Amino acid sequence: MDDPELDPVPTADQINFTVTPDPENSNILHFRSTSTGIAMWDFGNGAEGKGTEVQAAYPIANEYTVTLTLLTNGGVVTKSQKVTIATTNPLMLEGPIYTMLTGGPNQLEGKTWIVDRNTYGHMGVGPVGGTTPEWWQAPPNDKASEGLYDDEMTFKLAGFSYIYNNNGKSFSNGANAPGLGGTAGDDVTLDYTPPANMNWSLVEGAKNQIVISKGGFMGFYTGTSTYEILSITNDELYVRHLDAATPANAWYQRFIRKGYQRPVTPKPIKSVNINDNFDDNGNVTWNLENILLNESYDNPAPTGINTSKKVALYTRQGGQANQYGNAYIQYTHKLDLSQRHVFKIKVLVPSYNDYTTMGGAESWSPVKTLQKQLSVKLQNSELGGNAYTTQTEVIQQVTQLGEWVELTFDFGAAATRQDYDRIVIQFGGEAHWNPGIFFLDDFRLEP
Incomplete structure (x- = not known):
């Protein structure tokens, strides 16, 4: 076989590209690489392209630096060239995204956006390769104590001005806090004055992106000034952006007019x-x-008050990540408990669980060990992670171990409430890290 050799390494003066205005719209430029190799383009307006012949749109009058990166058999070489757009084309700025973001050319004061604080998932984080904030989503008003919910972000079409009024404080991801003058650590609220005379641009393509100048940002600071528009209407804006300090993380934010x-x-x-x-x-x-919940488990003690063949096996897993484990029933309606508000359930609490070892717990928790108890809670799921703040909970202790007993949970004190849509059951207590197994059967709301 022939022994392959690399071509000589090219130099910038050996590659060229042509720039030709579109005959029908001089704000659209056609680029053509006249050199051999794989052509990668940076159009200087926030957009990129690939191929020997490409085009880019420049609705705004300005000078742009276009860079061609050529991948050849001899190596990689780049060449940059300035292009000038003489006039702004207002017709290119009347697209739906421009209008929905700014209010359009007839709304000179622009449009002001705020964090959609009352919506579950107004902040969230997930993997970069994903499509949703699957790792964490903020419940409504979850960051009420931070300098976030009073922030106002105004986009103007005139001059493509971006005004960020943060009322003196901004909320930052801890790892990116040095970008606001803070130190790395937990998420933090910092005194911060946004830059004056910021601008924004819209990069349209497979991904529509908002790019803010001078390191400007929207809402929660993650070290980036580029926001991918996932959806936009006249009243709602949903964006995704990267985490500069943790490239594997994608952040999501919801804003409303x-x-x-x-x-x-x-x-x-x-x-x-x-x-x-x-x-x-x-x-x-x-x-x-x-x-873990096995809903078809052979009854381990088919005697006494419970001789049924199948029961449910409830396995509480150990470790800090499982300290708030539970099973719950979620309804699409609110529960009317005015006439019926007594739940009954048969349980078997094994004697062989370890109820004495302190396997780790939250420092503030009075409970350090696995508890011989069952808790039933009624919650309003619309509060998200704050559902516990308005819940009603009834706890029953179990003293007869190793045999079936029937427990009664009377929610008469909450019978007039009309905001519950979730029923939660939790064995063994919470805020501690101890494992255990339990059995349950015949769960019901009394007639």
Whole structure:
């Protein structure tokens, strides 16, 4: 076989490209590489391209630096050239995104956006390769104590001006806090004055992106000034952006137009039957958080008050990440408990669980060990991670270990509440890291 050799390394003066205005619109330029190799383009307006012949749109009068990177058999070489756009083309600025973002050419004062604080997931984080903030989403008003919810971001079409009024404080991801003059660590609120005379630009393509000048940002600071528009309407804006300090993280933020009130459709209130005996098909669906639930487990002690063949095995997993494990039933309506508010459930609490070892717990928690108890909670899921703040909880201790007992949970004190749409059951207590297994059967709302 022939022994392959690399070509000589090219130099910038050996590569060239042509620039030709579009005959029908001089704000669109056609670029053509006249050199051999794979052509990669940076158009100087925030957009990029690939190929021997490409085009780019420049609606704004300005001078732009276009860079061609050529991949050849001899290596990689780049060449830059300045192009000048003499006049702004207003027709190119009347696209739907420009109008929805700024209010359009007839709204000279621009449009002001604020954080959509009352919506679940107004902040979130997920993998860069994903499409949703699957790792974490902020519940409504989750960051009320931070310098975020009073921020106002105004986009103007005139002069492409961007004005950020943060009322003196901004909220930053800790790893990126040095960009605001802070130190790395947990997320932090810092005294910060945004730069004056900032501008914005819109990069349209497969991904529509907002780019802010002078290191400007929107809402929660993650070290970036580029925001991909996931969706936009006249009233709502949903963006994704990267984390400069942790490139594997993608952050998500939701904004709404200042003054916009999201329409709220209240859930209907219903009185329904609730039961699951794990032998037949019950009328509930169990959702799990950091536990395991086998809904068809052979009864380990078919004697006494419970001789049914099948029961549910509830496995509480150890470790700090599982300290708030539970199973819950989620409804699309609110629960009417005015006439029926007593739940009953049969449980078997094994004697062989370790109820004495302190396997780790939150420092503030009075509970350091696995508890011989079952808790039933009624919650309003619309509060997201803050649902516990308005919940009603009934806890029953179990003293008869190794045998089936029936527990009663009376929510008569909350019978007039009409905001509950979730029922939570939790064995063993919470805020500690101890594992354990439990059994349950015949869960029901009394007629």
